[in-house]
Amino acid sequence: MAATLAEQQTHSKEVEYDIREWVSLMKRYMGVEELDRKLLIKLIDKIIVGQKVIENGEEKQNVTIIYNLVGQVD
Numbered sequence: 001m002a003a004t005l006a007e008q009q010t011h012s013k014e015v016e017y018d019i020r021e022w023v024s025l026m027k028r029y030m031g032v033e034e035l036d037r038k039l040l041i042k043l044i045d046k047i048i049v050g051q052k053v054i055e056n057g058e059e060k061q062n063v064t065i066i067y068n069l070v071g072q073v074d
Helices: 002-029 037-043
Strands: 044-049 053-055 058-060 063-067
Touching: 002 037, 037 044
Parallel strands: none
Antiparallel strands: 044 063, 053 058
């Protein structure tokens, strides 16, 4: 049980560190006007583009961005 608690505590600290790093990156690049390859690689893990659908005569398509360090942010 103590080992499990220690693992959870370590994991929590890693998650907290990743969140702080991500917030720091977001603050640093908040005013950026153009997303170049270098910045894209630094900030984003992957982009998932959903299938195009037509709703009420309009084309719609979901785009999900998975960020480095924190994953998907809603």
